[in-house]
Amino acid sequence: VAKPEKPPKQLPPTVAMVFEDFFQRLEKEPDFDKEVLDRLKGCLAEKQQFDADSLGEALKLPKKAST
Amino acid sequence: VIRIQSIEIEEFRGIRHLQIDLKGENFGICGPNGTGKSGVVDAIEFVLTGAVTRLSGTGSGDVSLKAHGPHVDSRDKPQSSRVMVKVFAPSLKKEFAIERTVANATNAVVTPDEPELRQIVEELAKHPEFALSRREIVKYIITPAGKRSIDVQTLLRLDQIGEVRAALQSVANKRKREAASADTEDSAARADFLDHLGISTFSEAELLKAVNQRRKILQAEPIVDFKVDTSLKAGITVAEKIKGGAPTVSREPALKSIEGFKNNCEALVGVELAKHRSLANGYLQQLTSDPATLRSFRQQVLIEQGLALLGEDECPLCDTAWDVEALREHLEKKRNAASNVKQLLSSLSNSIDPIIESYDHVVSGAQALLPIIKVAKPAVDIEHLRGFINTLKAQRSVLSMAKNDPSAVDGAIGALTDDHWIVPGVADAAMNSLRAFVEGLPEPSKEESAREFLILAQEKYEKCRDRAARKEHAEAESALAKKISDTYGASSTSVLESIYDSVEEDFTAFYRIINEDDEKQFVGELSTPSPAKLALNVDFYGRGKFPPGAYHSEGHQDGMGLCLYLALMKRTLGPGFCFAVLDDVLMSVDSGHRRAVCSLLKSKFPETQFILTTHDPVWLEYMRTEKLLEKHLSFSGWSVDSGPLVWTDGNVWNQIDELLLKNDVSGAAAKLRRYLEYVGTTLCSNFRASVEYQSNGQYDFGDLIPAAFRAFKDQLNLAKASAKKWGQSTVAIEAVQTDINAKIAKTFAEQWAMNKAVHFNPWANMQSKEFAAVAIAFKDALSAMQCAQPKCGQFLRVSPRKGAEETFACGCGATTYNLKLK
Numbered sequence: 001v002a003k004p005e006k007p008p009k010q011l012p013p014t015v016a017m018v019f020e021d022f023f024q025r026l027e028k029e030p031d032f033d034k035e036v037l038d039r040l041k042g043c044l045a046e047k048q049q050f051d052a053d054s055l056g057e058a059l060k061l062p063k064k065a066s067t
Numbered sequence: 068v069i070r071i072q073s074i075e076i077e078e079f080r081g082i083r084h085l086q087i088d089l090k091g092e093n094f095g096i097c098g099p100n101g102t103g104k105s106g107v108v109d110a111i112e113f114v115l116t117g118a119v120t121r122l123s124g125t126g127s128g129d130v131s132l133k134a135h136g137p138h139v140d141s142r143d144k145p146q147s148s149r150v151m152v153k154v155f156a157p158s159l160k161k162e163f164a165i166e167r168t169v170a171n172a173t174n175a176v177v178t179p180d181e182p183e184l185r186q187i188v189e190e191l192a193k194h195p196e197f198a199l200s201r202r203e204i205v206k207y208i209i210t211p212a213g214k215r216s217i218d219v220q221t222l223l224r225l226d227q228i229g230e231v232r233a234a235l236q237s238v239a240n241k242r243k244r245e246a247a248s249a250d251t252e253d254s255a256a257r258a259d260f261l262d263h264l265g266i267s268t269f270s271e272a273e274l275l276k277a278v279n280q281r282r283k284i285l286q287a288e289p290i291v292d293f294k295v296d297t298s299l300k301a302g303i304t305v306a307e308k309i310k311g312g313a314p315t316v317s318r319e320p321a322l323k324s325i326e327g328f329k330n331n332c333e334a335l336v337g338v339e340l341a342k343h344r345s346l347a348n349g350y351l352q353q354l355t356s357d358p359a360t361l362r363s364f365r366q367q368v369l370i371e372q373g374l375a376l377l378g379e380d381e382c383p384l385c386d387t388a389w390d391v392e393a394l395r396e397h398l399e400k401k402r403n404a405a406s407n408v409k410q411l412l413s414s415l416s417n418s419i420d421p422i423i424e425s426y427d428h429v430v431s432g433a434q435a436l437l438p439i440i441k442v443a444k445p446a447v448d449i450e451h452l453r454g455f456i457n458t459l460k461a462q463r464s465v466l467s468m469a470k471n472d473p474s475a476v477d478g479a480i481g482a483l484t485d486d487h488w489i490v491p492g493v494a495d496a497a498m499n500s501l502r503a504f505v506e507g508l509p510e511p512s513k514e515e516s517a518r519e520f521l522i523l524a525q526e527k528y529e530k531c532r533d534r535a536a537r538k539e540h541a542e543a544e545s546a547l548a549k550k551i552s553d554t555y556g557a558s559s560t561s562v563l564e565s566i567y568d569s570v571e572e573d574f575t576a577f578y579r580i581i582n583e584d585d586e587k588q589f590v591g592e593l594s595t596p597s598p599a600k601l602a603l604n605v606d607f608y609g610r611g612k613f614p615p616g617a618y619h620s621e622g623h624q625d626g627m628g629l630c631l632y633l634a635l636m637k638r639t640l641g642p643g644f645c646f647a648v649l650d651d652v653l654m655s656v657d658s659g660h661r662r663a664v665c666s667l668l669k670s671k672f673p674e675t676q677f678i679l680t681t682h683d684p685v686w687l688e689y690m691r692t693e694k695l696l697e698k699h700l701s702f703s704g705w706s707v708d709s710g711p712l713v714w715t716d717g718n719v720w721n722q723i724d725e726l727l728l729k730n731d732v733s734g735a736a737a738k739l740r741r742y743l744e745y746v747g748t749t750l751c752s753n754f755r756a757s758v759e760y761q762s763n764g765q766y767d768f769g770d771l772i773p774a775a776f777r778a779f780k781d782q783l784n785l786a787k788a789s790a791k792k793w794g795q796s797t798v799a800i801e802a803v804q805t806d807i808n809a810k811i812a813k814t815f816a817e818q819w820a821m822n823k824a825v826h827f828n829p830w831a832n833m834q835s836k837e838f839a840a841v842a843i844a845f846k847d848a849l850s851a852m853q854c855a856q857p858k859c860g861q862f863l864r865v866s867p868r869k870g871a872e873e874t875f876a877c878g879c880g881a882t883t884y885n886l887k888l889k
């Protein structure tokens with residue numbers, strides 16, 4: 001049986017404040033990709049993964065066919 | 068979080084055993100350098116965090132807590148190296164103990180072991196910044212903006228903000244590089260396609276013209292409407308080509324390729340390249356024959372690599388922000404400094420490049436032969452030719468590396484002195500066979516040429532589309548990563564600026580308190596010129612804002628360091644900032660501002676317990692006078708066997724009594740002498756005594772005590788003269804004079820000034836009873852110079868410290884003499 005994931009540690013208030021402001025700014029961006037935003041929230045606020053590899057993964061876009 | 072009630076240190080650093088009773092109040096530790104003050108600070112840091120900053124991190128070398136935390140005589144018994152504090156947690160209203168041994172530093176023993184108390188201990192371990200030395204405090208002041216940003220963010224627990232910013236910047240940089248690479252590939256594919264079509268710029272009309280020309284030859288329908296998915300070879304199949312059995316290589320171009328390859332191979336053995344080989348070999352020999360030149364070569368290579376990576380605002384390895392221009396200037400200066408090596412490397416490159424270029428021609432020429440080799444009949448054995456080409460490729464790589472890699476120099480010398488560039492005879496024979504095959508080929512028909520053109524055009528067109536799609540995708544990801552990085556930068560800057568604004572406000576207010584006499588208009592300014600930087604500029608007497616180290620003195624910088632630290636701690640911990648250890652942090656604050664520092668700590672941080680160490684007894688006296696602290700310890704010396712020699716002036720007389728009870732006159736005499744030397748500095752300062760100046764700063768009690776006693780009498784005389792001038796009674800003053808004169812006389816102290824040679828030390832030869840009388844005499848004399856109020860008990864002090872004397876009084880004001888003569 002897989003171990004249940006540990007709940008994330010509480011972020012320091014100022015860090016949480018920066019994340020909140022950051023997400024709000026992106027939400028206000030017209031046509032901003034909601035999936036990217038959700039992945040970023042998951043990475044930063046939920047999983048608290050702050051490394052370039054994880055964030056780079058969250059910022060990947062789906063590949064389109066040749067035009 | 069906590070207040071320290073008491074601390075017990077055993078076999079830790081330079082301390083054998085020491086117990087300090089702080090009772091949760093401010094506490095001072097005073098003693099000359101090397102008497103163990105910082106050992107107490109280390110012990111507090113150790114018991115609260117499990118680590119000692121001085122024994123870890125930059126500059127600690129091979130020193131470690133485990134190996135060097137215990138007292139040197141207990142270095143093999145880390146379990147006996149122990150620190151225990153009893154603390155009070157105001158938030159829980161609970162008292163508890165924390166204990167650690169060096170043997171098990173990471174696990175604190177908490178008594179009673181309750182979760183909420185353990186949580187406090189865990190929280191404390193995350194805050195080593197409560198203990199601060201001068202070196203650490205100044206780092207917030209005298210530091211580049213990029214480093215300050217990191218230090219301050221660490222202190223404010225904001226490191227994760229910077230961590231995410233660096234990671235997003237790193238992603239954006241990577242995506243930018245990927246987009247640039249995709250753009251290059253797209254351009255190359257496009258150029259190749261245009262080249263094949265024989266047109267210089269892309270236009271639909273030109274493309275269709277070139278394609279339909281070939282289609283007409285093959286009697287295929289012309290393409291009139293070009294769309295993205297249009298096939299240029301529609302109606303032309305590969306199968307048809309095979310069925311026709313026509314050769315896939317054209318005779319003339321193939322002969323041209325073979326001729327070109329041969330010429331390139333002949334150039335390898337020509338005079339021109341032989342000259343370049345000889346020169347290159349000479350330069351490489353120069354590099355290897357002189358170790359200094361070779362070392363300089365290595366440095367040059369590193370500098371060149373560094374310069375090549377300077378495009379970004381941060382280090383590509385650790386993402387630390389740097390000032391690109393300053394770093395570039397520094398590296399260029401270093402590079403230019405080694406001009407000899409630079410010249411040598413330039414000459415080496417000039418001689419190796421033509422060799423490499425000729426190898427490249429041969430290799431690319433061989434590539435062009437592959438389609439011919441593939442269809443040659445009879446088949447040509449190209450094993451030796453392939454071996455020759457592979458050798459050229461390998462040696463090309465060695466030669467190329469030698470221009471930038473000192474480790475490739477020896478290999479390059481080998482590559483210049485063997486004869487690998489001569490085409491083996493069997494390979495030459497294979498080329499002749501190939502030529503014979505091509506010469507026997509019929510010329511391809513117009514139809515075959517047209518078919519080949521269209522098939523290839525379609526391949527190149529598809530490659531163009533693929534590269535364009537990749538470029539578009541890479542640019543979209545790059546734009547997204549940049550937007551995210553910029554947006555995060557804006558968010559973090561906005562939030563951090565609001566934090567820095569409040570820190571800046573407090574910093575300015577605190578500094579004004581310390582320097583209200585001459586910098587009432589002082590303004591400190593924290594700004595973020597970029598997300599990774601935190602600039603600090605301070606006003607300098609209304610002349611503008613400058614970095615703190617520009618014009619302010621060291622003492623002022625120390626004061627700024629303390630103020631910024633306090634402002635940051637207030638922002639970080641708020642009401643939780645209830646404990647701090649300041650280890651000699653204000654050593655260069657001048658006397659005029661010391662009282663103000665005490666006042667700042669007392670008035671702005673009344674709930675914070677400060678433990679302050681200083682090597683200056685006068686400083687300690689200020690802290691006591693200003694009521695910043697009451698309790699203190701004085702360290703008079705240190706020995707490896709006993710650790711710090713400690714007393715409080717409250718019990719020195721008891722200690723002397725105890726020694727005399729043991730008939731230890733020598734010990735009692737040494738203690739009294741040390742105490743008098745300690746208290747003498749305070750008295751001379753308080754009474755404004757004239758002491759013969761010693762350039763080494765060393766004063767013994769023969770220098771201090773008689774001068775202090777004389778000054779005390781002088782001040783009483785002045786008080787008496789003042790009383791007379793003001794028409795007041797002098798009876799009380801005269802009574803004090805009579806009393807003090809008698810008491811001073813009993814000490815025989817004044818004789819030492821006349822005959823200093825005798826003071827080392829006739830007491831040691833006395834009997835206990837005789838020495839007890841001496842000790843009592845000094846105790847009485849000193850008591851007569853203190854306020855009689857038990858709660859005050861301070862030595863009287865002349866005020867102000869410079870200029871015309873105004874008062875001679877204790878801290879509480881119960882004993883006050885007017886010194887003004889109208």
